[in-house]
Amino acid sequence: MPARRARRSVAIDHSDGEPITRSDIQFSFLSHVFADETKAFSDPEAGPTKLSFRDLYINAILRSPKAKSVLKEKLAALPTFATDFAMLSLCTNVGRVAATMSFFAEMRTAQRTYHPIPCLQRTNGNLLDAPRIKHILKTSVLEGETKNVLATPAQVLARVKAGQVPPTTLPNLIFVFANHSAQIGRDHLSDMEFLDLFLPNDTSSASRARFFLWLCYHYHEGTDGTNPFCDPESPGSAPRLAALTPAQAVLENVDPDEEKALGSRLVVQREAIVQDHLLKESAKESKAKESTPGGTPTPAKPRAKRGANAKAGPSAPLKRKAHAVKSEEPDEIRLKKLELDDNEDFASIGPEVSSPLRPIHRQERHTPLREPPSPPPPPTLFPVSPPELHSHRYSPYKHSRPRTMLQHAWHVIATSDPLADSDEEPDDEHVRRDQAQRLAVIARLRRKAPTPEPEGLRAIPLHLDQWHDDLFML
Structure with missing residues (x-):
């Protein structure tokens, strides 16, 4: 199947402000189409009653969801305006009116581009503009x-043969004709296309107009009945196009003097509207330049955002800050809450280490901190004997599971008063153990045991892996 050729461009090409004449839109052809009163077309909302082409075409415009109520009222109240608007719509339907054209001077x-149409x-x-009409x-x-x-x-x-009459609306049917202009010409015309009916030619x-109405009836009503627009001399066949001589062709679509004068007045009116608009701007x-110093327009102040916080005002952050200060607890109460009982907390936590940003709770579990394996111990400078084992019942201190250095550091930060004298800090088992661990680190770094030995402790080994849980003597 050969591909359909691109649709011909038949739009009227006029410059801005140039009037559209009768010859441009083939006003005589349009007049014959809309003046025909043959009631032969079916209206799905009128039942068996038949309508003329004009009435059915205007009804299709009235039923369009994009037609404004003001336009509908004028079409129903003013028959002359309805005919003029329908003629312009038919020209738009086949592409004679370009998409950039407008027909009211206030545009x-x-x-x-503005174009007066005196004959319409x-x-x-208001004749609107081409895009609105096409929509x-x-x-x-x-x-x-x-x-x-x-x-x-x-x-x-195919839809007509299936019994659906009418198969579509007249505007959509004409869109189909215009999009398949060459095919319609091959099927029903000898040496013309469908769009040639709307262009100046020698017929x-x-x-x-009669052939156009015959074509619309043929596709809108079907081929079973007699087409009322067929050739009178050859019933059942399409009407023939009558050729015109050059002298006869000149007599068609002649612009009367009153329409020429109307076109000139509309052009002057349009120019006055444009000039008035430019002066106002x-x-x-x-x-605006005079109202600002230096001729520079004053930038507009940004509008304040209105929302949930719009009424809070500038004092809202201060109120929130004051509320936050009031909600703070005294240091003594806060420290007492943070203080952990050694027997309970470390019995449940074991060797696990909490985050350095917050104290650990019983319900939380963290990955135990594992120190990397220590290298084999180097030869010691002093003989170190392993620590002796002692029973906890002989220890003068309250024993609990030992803390790691990190756990003890966090405990000190969370429970100690930074303003208190360091001499007043409690000297418990964990403090002594932490000091011993620190000395062990120093001993390993110095590669020799500290001198003198800490009072109350066994000899400190050079490597932490030699430590026993209990380093304290009786």
């Missing part, structure tokens, strides 16, 4: 068709 965005501005209604048409689909919108002529005919506007900039 301020720089992304659009017979009332004061309205794109969203004009049947109920339940949002996720299964028809995209090819074959799909449309009459009336014959092109310039005045605002001048006033």
Whole structure:
């Protein structure tokens, strides 16, 4: 199957402010299409009642979810505006109106170009701009068709043959025609494409309008019945396009003088609106420069964040700080809470070491601190006898499981008053053991035993692995 060719670009190419004439939009062709009152098209919400192309096309616009209520009211109340807006919508439907075009003079965005259309501005209604019109048409689909919108002529005919009439809305059907312009031309036209019906050519506007209506009926209503737009001289066949001579072609789509004058007035009105807008913007900039010293605009003050803490004010941190000070306990109570009972804590902790940042509790368990294996002892300078074993019942001190140096250091930090005199510190078993361990470290570093020996202790070995748990004498 050959790939579908890219859609032709048939958009009107005008500069900003240039009016769109009758010849540009083929006004005569559009007039014949919307003036035909043949009631042959089915409306899913009208039951068996048939409608004309104009009425059904306007109903599709009214039912679009993107059509504003103001637009719907004007379409329902002003038939002339409804016809003009429907003609412009049909031009947008087939791509004759570029996406950058706007048709109301008050438009301020720089992304659009303004173009008056005198032949379609017979009332004061707002014709919107091309993107909004196209969005309205794109969203004009049947109920339940949002996720299964028809995209090819074959799909449309298949749905009609399946008994679903109408298969889709008129705007969506025309989108399908425009996207498959060459295929429609091969199937129903001899030497033209579908989009050529909307372009200036040497065929009459009336014959092109009749062929367009025949094509819409053929795909919208099906081929079973008689097409009311068929060729009168050859019933059942498509209408023929009547050729025009150059003299006859000149007589179509002629702009009346009043429309030319209206176009000129709309251009002047647009220029006045633009100039007024520029003057207002310039005045605002001048006033802003005059209100600040040196002509530099004053930077806007950052807005305070409003939230849970917005009402706290600058005194909130001070209040929180004062509350924190009040919540602190006296040193005596805090030290008493931190003091651990040797028999209870170290009986449950054993050789485990707590974190240096907080005291350890019974429920917590940590990996025991293991010292790396000591190297083989070097030859000692002095003979050292192993410590003698003594029974705990003869010890004058209250014995408990010995602490490591790290455990004892943490115990001292947590329970000692740094402002108290060091001579007043209690001299218990753990303090004496810690001092002996320190002396052992010094002895190992000096490679000789301390002189003189500490009172009340056995000879201190040069290596810690020779220590026994009980170093104290009677």
